[in-house]
Amino acid sequence: MEDLVESILDYVRADYTDYAVMINGEWGSGKTYFWNNKIRPKIDGMQFNGKIYSTIYMSLYGISNLEEISKKIFIETTQLMDKNVKKHVEGTGKYTIPEYAKTGLNMAASFGANPNGEKINYQKFFATDDKVLCFDDLERANVDVIDILGYINNFVEHDHIKTIIICNEKELATKLKNSNLEMKTFIATYILDKQGELSNNEKPMVERIQDKIEYVFDKANDYERIKEKLIGETFEYRPEFNYIINGILMRYENDKELIRFLRENTPYIINTFNKSGTRNLRILKHSLNDFKKIFQMVNMYYPNTNYRIMQTMLIFTVAISFEIKAGKITKDKFVYIQNNEEYKSIVVSSKVFMDNRQFYIKEFDNNYYYNFKSEYRFFKFIEMYVRTRIFDTRRFKEDMEDIINTVDTEKLPGYKRLLTEEFWKISDDQFPGVIQNIIDDVKQGRIKLIDTTKLFIYFTYFVQKGLIDYNMSTIKNIFFNGMNLSSLNSEYIEDADKELNSLALGEKNLDIDDILAHFYVLNNTLKDKMYTEKANDVLKSIPMKMETFYEKFDEDCMEIPILKYYDPYQLFQRISCASNEDIMEIKDKLLERAKKHTNKLKSELKNITKLKDIIEQYLKGKETTIKTVILSELSKDLEIIIELMNNESGEKI
Numbered sequence: 001m002e003d004l005v006e007s008i009l010d011y012v013r014a015d016y017t018d019y020a021v022m023i024n025g026e027w028g029s030g031k032t033y034f035w036n037n038k039i040r041p042k043i044d045g046m047q048f049n050g051k052i053y054s055t056i057y058m059s060l061y062g063i064s065n066l067e068e069i070s071k072k073i074f075i076e077t078t079q080l081m082d083k084n085v086k087k088h089v090e091g092t093g094k095y096t097i098p099e100y101a102k103t104g105l106n107m108a109a110s111f112g113a114n115p116n117g118e119k120i121n122y123q124k125f126f127a128t129d130d131k132v133l134c135f136d137d138l139e140r141a142n143v144d145v146i147d148i149l150g151y152i153n154n155f156v157e158h159d160h161i162k163t164i165i166i167c168n169e170k171e172l173a174t175k176l177k178n179s180n181l182e183m184k185t186f187i188a189t190y191i192l193d194k195q196g197e198l199s200n201n202e203k204p205m206v207e208r209i210q211d212k213i214e215y216v217f218d219k220a221n222d223y224e225r226i227k228e229k230l231i232g233e234t235f236e237y238r239p240e241f242n243y244i245i246n247g248i249l250m251r252y253e254n255d256k257e258l259i260r261f262l263r264e265n266t267p268y269i270i271n272t273f274n275k276s277g278t279r280n281l282r283i284l285k286h287s288l289n290d291f292k293k294i295f296q297m298v299n300m301y302y303p304n305t306n307y308r309i310m311q312t313m314l315i316f317t318v319a320i321s322f323e324i325k326a327g328k329i330t331k332d333k334f335v336y337i338q339n340n341e342e343y344k345s346i347v348v349s350s351k352v353f354m355d356n357r358q359f360y361i362k363e364f365d366n367n368y369y370y371n372f373k374s375e376y377r378f379f380k381f382i383e384m385y386v387r388t389r390i391f392d393t394r395r396f397k398e399d400m401e402d403i404i405n406t407v408d409t410e411k412l413p414g415y416k417r418l419l420t421e422e423f424w425k426i427s428d429d430q431f432p433g434v435i436q437n438i439i440d441d442v443k444q445g446r447i448k449l450i451d452t453t454k455l456f457i458y459f460t461y462f463v464q465k466g467l468i469d470y471n472m473s474t475i476k477n478i479f480f481n482g483m484n485l486s487s488l489n490s491e492y493i494e495d496a497d498k499e500l501n502s503l504a505l506g507e508k509n510l511d512i513d514d515i516l517a518h519f520y521v522l523n524n525t526l527k528d529k530m531y532t533e534k535a536n537d538v539l540k541s542i543p544m545k546m547e548t549f550y551e552k553f554d555e556d557c558m559e560i561p562i563l564k565y566y567d568p569y570q571l572f573q574r575i576s577c578a579s580n581e582d583i584m585e586i587k588d589k590l591l592e593r594a595k596k597h598t599n600k601l602k603s604e605l606k607n608i609t610k611l612k613d614i615i616e617q618y619l620k621g622k623e624t625t626i627k628t629v630i631l632s633e634l635s636k637d638l639e640i641i642i643e644l645m646n647n648e649s650g651e652k653i
Helices: 002-013 031-043 066-076 083-092 099-110 145-158 169-178 181-194 205-216 219-230 241-252 256-264 266-275 281-301 307-325 340-352 359-368 380-388 393-406 414-420 431-443 449-465 472-487 496-501 510-539 546-556 568-576 580-596 598-619 626-646
Strands: 020-024 054-059 131-136 162-167 231-236
Touching (some): 002 020, 002 031, 002 231, 020 031, 031 054, 031 131, 031 162, 054 066, 066 145, 131 145, 145 219, 241 256, 241 281, 256 266, 256 307, 266 281, 266 307, 281 380, 307 359, 340 359, 340 414, 414 431, 414 449, 431 472, 449 510, 496 510, 510 546, 510 568, 546 580, 568 580, 568 598, 568 626, 580 598, 580 626, 598 626
Parallel strands (some): 020 162, 054 131
């Protein structure tokens, strides 16, 4: 890296130059940091040939016209800078003027005077033979790159000003190729049509259009031509990441506990950074800032947290940051994994059964945790923080309590060990005891229904491999009865398909099919039980607690068929005792939800039909009152709902 610095200084020291030099490197790789900390300090104040050199730095990020560049050069010229602004810049050690100061200088310039009340001496401004210009972020300007390079060429070729351009040529090439692509495609197609080449079948249409675009709008060639004229040397910036990472860590020197921890674990930071496959130091900076928050929260609320857990949190924070922010994955890859147990279950099943449906998760684990042993490797609160930028304190505390209870796997129940770690990590001496503990728990129904189902898949594998001394019929009978007992204390699993599909099932197996079928029967029974309880909880508020009813109904019942789970006679009794106003409100709500969610509510059809018949029976022979009229209207709306549900397509009528 010192050779690169010296090469650039040789360019600055050269008596005569009519070219610029370019520093090319990937986004976030530290090019600007390299300029500010390695090159600029050596140029500013450098004396050569009777001149004392100084630098003028300009980021072209967001520049929308060439005039803005001129203003930036004017503002950054130290001879013309307001004394107070200059004092601020020198005092803070920053190399750019605050935006508020630029605004003031622009206003002053518009009246032809500088901020000190003196007329601007433009000759001083143009005395730039002792200046070195640096243009950064060339590829991020909103001006045509060719125009910018032509503008810079005026300084270089005519005024012989030393000029350094910092950019990412890879992104620049993409920008040149993809700019105004729709317009280019339209014009290329029009030209092909006029030339009678649209019907030519020698090449695919897409390839013909692309060739014509490159021929007509070859900005890349324009760029190469002006670059050849303007740029004398291009230096490839390949940073010494270890040095730069150590520099990044210096910003945490004021937090003694954090910096000590980061210094002790710098090899893990560098290793994770390298495994990310990117060279983006900007993402690394963001990830370490995120970890600072995580580290402080853990120390505040859980000061005795296991050191290995803290190391894993550091690796996970950096790794998940690169995976999400570098665009390597879509953000939802980890969304549906709720905890470390689910994460490890996916990883374990993919390894044990060679399942590739969760390929990404397995590769993530293999990549970032290779040769790093830790039983707790997934932190939901960290994943949520990186993905959403919200630090969920409730979720943080839930995860930390779970960590406290599970870091010592020797104390875990046998079934959790089997579901969350590779079975071969269990020693031969311990394995029979783990198996027997699981069988005892299954027989007593002490394991959740869905976990019992998952465990059966593992036991099928163990029987096939001869690892346990049970035949398949006995194991199946034990698990079948255990599932019945477990269902008495389990809850309905809404996303059971997703959870079971994340577990590899190996080859098709009739015993597994039978157990899965039994699981779905029991799970549907739990669903009916859950909705029955919900229906009773919501509908019991009619007629005495109508505000509670409206709130719960709107929040929980618009898309679930709770009327299927409530006796129509009881419902009529409650509705008929409600006020006329509330009956109208209930009527409107039932019709509105049926129109919006017909297909989801079809299972209510039988009870709604009964409710309509009950209302009509009640109204027979009754004298006309406001209530009987309103109940009659309710009956008519129920008829509309019945027709909606009988309509096979679910269309509103």
